[in-house]
Amino acid sequence: MAFPTAQLDKITGTLQHVIFASSDSYFKILSVQIDEATLADWDAPEIIVTGTFADVQEGSTYAFYGQVVRHPKYGQQLKVVRYENELPPDENGLIKYFASGQFSGIGKKTAEKIVDHLGLDAVNLILDDVSVLDGIMKPATAQKLARNLQLNLGLERLFQVGNQYGLGADLAGRLYDQYGHEAETILTTDPYRLVFEFDGISFKIADGIGQKNGHTRDDLRRIQAAVYATMMNVSFQYGHTFLTRDQLVQTTAQLLRDQQLETAITAAIAQLLKDQILVDEDGRLYAAALYQAEVQTAQDLRRLLRAPMPFDITSEAIAAAVVTPGHMQLDETQIAAVTAGLNAQVFLLTGGPGTGKTTIVRTIVATWHQLLAQQAKYADNTKDFLKNYAVKLASPTGRAAKRMTEVTGYDATTIHRLLGIADLDEPEFNADNPIAGGLLIIDEASMLDIELTAKLLAAIPSGMKVIIVGDADQLPSVGPGNVLADLVASQALAHIELETIYRQGRGSSITTMAQDIKNGRLPADFMTNQRDRSTFMVAPDQVATAIEQVVKAAIKKGYTADELQILAPMYKTTAGVHALNAMAQALFNPIKLAQKSLQFGETIFRRGDKVLQLENDSERDIYNGDMGQIVAVQYKKDPGNTENEDSLVVDFDGKELVYPKKQLNQLTLAYVTTVHKAQGNEFRLVIMALTSRFGLMLNRNLLYTGITRAKEALILVGEYEAFARAAQTPVPMRATWLTQRLHAEENNVTQPVAVSQPTPPGTKQLTTQLIVAQAVSPMIGMADVTPYDFMGKT
């Protein structure tokens, strides 16, 4: 946050030494000898100064603006908001500065020449245009001097320029990393370019800078940036892969708050199409990458479907080889799923919780191994044959992969890992370097977005069988696309939907409730507590207290933080993720005397806390949505701490990872998460909060996904109307074209565009069938807990 300069203290002083310099940000801790200071009650000759700094020079003089704060361990220090290199104020000083030895090839004589020719503003003149040094020194020396000045002062100038526009030093530092000395020019003369290229500068920020610097409202670059930003916002907020031309024009006009600009928007779209940043396919306008992903997905699916069977297996051989786990009696649909799964080159298996998806996967894998063993007899090299046709299992998240390993008994991995995707880089495995194996099974396919799907399919060699497993009624992917639902709707793949619920005992009444919700209603007995689920309907303001009581009761019953998950749709509000996390942390992991902790933003992390990873970090094989537990808090000065910084150690299912303080933005507390973040995970007990304050967030798939995270017991807290409204409201439709691509003749797509308005999108009717619940034999979840326990004594 930028403080108004008037409130800041100013210290002018000489940098004595850099105590700490972060290796991957510009954060530094400096020791400064004070020349002049506006600080009240400060009589020490030195002060510790912390903040974001360029390549500061020991011995140089700087002016620091900031606020004195008290660090719990290191005492008072100046936290800097901005700073300036105090260049010498007179000619003699400036000559000394140039001749100080930090600029190679420049002695006293040359320094004098520079100051003679360029005067007191020499530094800025050189930074603006190195040709001012022509004739004063050799071009090579001049270039070197300019580069050094840039290194010392260019970033500082960028910090100052950025500060004028409200950009924090971190953002300015990242801009400098990407654009070097050109960053300032780009920021001031062509800020709209950053909307396309730079993650962190929104259209609004760029436009603020552009308007200040005289870009007119109808400037083509401004309008192009607005069109592009609209396309990206709509794709990533609502999941659409395309917009119709009208929608794009209208939504861009809304962003620009100017309906008069329609002609300019049309011209901007034409230019973006010409530059291949957007693609127009029969009036559907795509961001180029999403278009490629959608087209590629359809093409690769066709390629995989056309490929011949890997070796000669007849349907009879498959039927004869079926191996069921525990000799379970599969029903007709399940047997059909096993044989179709082994017969088809690409097969889709869908079904709600407890319908036997895992059972079918286990059966298919065991049967595949049986078939391989039979075929291996005819192979030249048995070992190679078995390796070439091995089974691969993968999931979109690490937690889901771990669960897949546990329930199937076979090794599963994340899709990122399977493809060798390192951050921002192209995958190691792709069309030119495909993965190896005979059968690939992808679980939790509802989480697949179109870009990951395209990368995955491209890397699958023709002939490898693919089985895609998921629950199409769960929330669609976070990223653009509606892959699983589109594949189902296309009818282009062999598909079986498992409908009979086999789960018995704990969790079974949750499973039947899930079916009701899928059909758009709450069960008739919603308010009647079952042995594995209860409802506590309270006013929005009482939700936090009610959940607190429920959690206390659950802790008494022996539930650990790992086994219990609280779900809320949003981060803010009193019943939101942040507020509830603070409450749950105090219950599960109360602070102990003299306990070590690390603070990041408003969150305080302690040993024992349950935490959630918020970003994909493929290098460390840890992904957005993975949950872990803090096993150590290490201070920089602790003996044996190899990190040169305060850090946390987090255990993710047996894998310990270190988070230095600067990486704590990747972590948050996980006692409470959004439903999206919990997708792919299951917990013994789920407590889900919904109130009408969550408004537009309430929809059927959200409620369905939330409650189906519960394996054994479910407690619903909030307002009945909110739960009823969620059950009745279909998930907003996503505008995608994958279904049509799959069932249309190649290059002959003629279906009409049927999409809703982009903000908010319309709705689609889910075609699901009523599933008849099987025998229910409920067991106790929290049987002796009644609503009265949560309402206080009256």
Ligand SMILES: Nc1ncnc2c1ncn2[C@@H]1O[C@H](COP(=O)(O)OP(=O)(O)OP(=O)(O)O)[C@@H](O)[C@H]1O
């Ligand atoms: N034909 C069957 N006869 C008897 N029990 C069955 C049958 N099919 C599955 N089950 C049992 O039903 C339970 C749920 O099956 P499974 O775990 O395979 O379902 P799922 O669809 O993978 O569920 P989830 O998505 O919730 O993990 C398991 O205990 C399984 O053993």
